[in-house]
């Protein structure tokens with residue numbers, strides 16, 4: 711049986727999907743709360759990683775070791791960068807992830823890990839510094855499914871940060887470092903661990919806020935997580951229907 715693992719940082723980001731798929735709780739995997747369902751012969755595990763890169767990386771490592779998934783889908787909410795063509799309630803699909811604050815602050819400005827010359831990942835003929843690739847085919851298919859399903863969706867690079875950008879200025883600074891449509895706090899960590907284990911990885915987020923001067927009255931977490939979970943219910947059914955190799 712093929713196996714998909716869906717990860718999110720908080721319960722709110724998975725609760726509608728758990729209900730929609732009638733998933734039942736399993737004993738926690740270490741520190742990771744875990745739920746299971748089956749869809750037309752595909753096993754789907756839902757895991758709550760906790761917020762940030764360390765929680766995400768440790769959870770996904772543990773899940774890859776114990777469950778050897780065929781696909782990892784990372785979801786949740788995220789902030790949209792100005793100029794990305796995204797609004798609150800839209801969806802963003804990652805074509806790549808950037809570790810957007812791993813680097814060096816020099817007298818001449820911020821520089822990425824290439825300045826140090828030590829990659830975060832080396833293997834399969836690649837040396838990766840800040841950019842982590844995601845599965846292109848899965849991303850394209852998710853974009854197609856979202857578009858057909860009527861979701862306003864943008865495909866593009868995501869930036870993962872340890873410090874959420876609560877100012878427009880910080881958002882502009884990040885876009886000088888790397889191209890980006892969506893900011894979040896876990897994606898690059900999930901993508902990097904998936905790459906290390908050779909597991910295809912997809913990331914889809916609902917837009918809860920713009921990357922701008924922090925004003926929580928302009929955020930809509932509920933709408934963002936509702937939209938992305940409605941999309942994932944559709945997407946999982948489609949992937950389960952075309953199971954062989956899941957492509």
Ligand SMILES: O=C(O)c1cccc(C(=O)CC[C@H]2O[C@@H](n3cnc4c(=O)[nH]cnc43)[C@H](O)[C@@H]2O)c1
Pocket residue numbers: 719720761762786787788789790871874875876893894895896918919920921924
């Ligand atoms: O109160 C705040 O200022 C605040 C700042 C960032 C996130 C939150 C959350 O409640 C959600 C955390 C969760 O959501 C992702 N997320 C959502 N928007 C952003 C963003 O603009 N920049 C970075 N991460 C974001 C993130 O992946 C977390 O898991 C509250």
